[in-house]
Amino acid sequence: MKIPILSFVRLHPIVSLLAMGVLLGSYALLHARSRADDRMGVSVNGVQHLGSDHLIHEFYVNKGYYGNVGEGGGGGSQTCCVTLPKNWYPGLKADVRWEVYRIIKPTDPALEETVESEGIYRAQVPVEAYREPGDFVVHFFPNGRVRIVVSSISPSGDGHPIRWRDAQASLLATTGTPVKEIFTAEEHAELDREDARDRAKYGNWR
Known part of the structure; x- marks a missing residue:
């Protein structure tokens, strides 16, 4: 299905959780071995290496919404936040979900560009070793591949x-599994329950 690129804006209800920083407490990168004083919040940046004819409008890290990822083989959008251990340890991973779109440019310049979905992916991605916390950068590559560096x-x-422009950079990337939708019906239901709990606790803060 083709949709106008200029109207391509949609948000999941979990976006509202970011406003309260709830994701800082629930971010699944945190392992039981990391105490509260051993971790810190960092910004998230998405970078795509797919070229100017592709677009990743939004992506999710452990069900938290982030976007937009700039087109043109790079760009990106820095947003807040996830929490990371101050000291990296083996086995640190994040659940990443994203959808890739191809930009279709019409032959008639009077017509708008459209985008067509090329696939939705999900991957359990290792967080590559770091010496000190920095920005949490998710790099997207062709063929549903992704890397996370700090x-x-x-x-x-x-x-x-x-x-x-390192041609070998994608060789270390994790290959995502194609899925039919970003979240399953069961996950949507759980997100709605979490949203209801947060509303009851914090009020209607949207």
């Missing part, structure tokens, strides 16, 4: 763990 250096900077 760095205080911009993705376009020379010192970023994934070098820009």
Whole structure:
């Protein structure tokens, strides 16, 4: 199905949770071995390496909403927040879900561009080793592949763990599993229950 790119805006109810920072407490990267004083909140940045003819409008990390990811083989949108252990340890992972769209440019310049879904993916992605907390950067590659690095250096900077335009960077990426939808009906129901609990606890803060 083709949809106008200019009207392509949709949010999941979980976006409201970000406003309260609820995700900081529930973020599943936290392992039982990490005490409260051993972790800190960091910004999230999505970067796509798919080229200017593709778009990732939104992505989710452990069911938390983040977007937009810039088109053109890069760009990105830095948002708040997830929590990370101050000290990396083996086995640190995150659940990442995203949908890839192809941008269709009409031959008639009077017509709007449209986007067509190429697939929805989900992956359990290792968080690559870091020496100190920095931005939580999710790198998206062609063929449903993804990597997570933590760095205080911009993705376009020379010192970023994934070098820009590195043809080998995707070889270490995790391949996502194609799924029919971002969240299952059961997950939607659970998110609605969590939203109702938060409303009861914090009031109608949207």
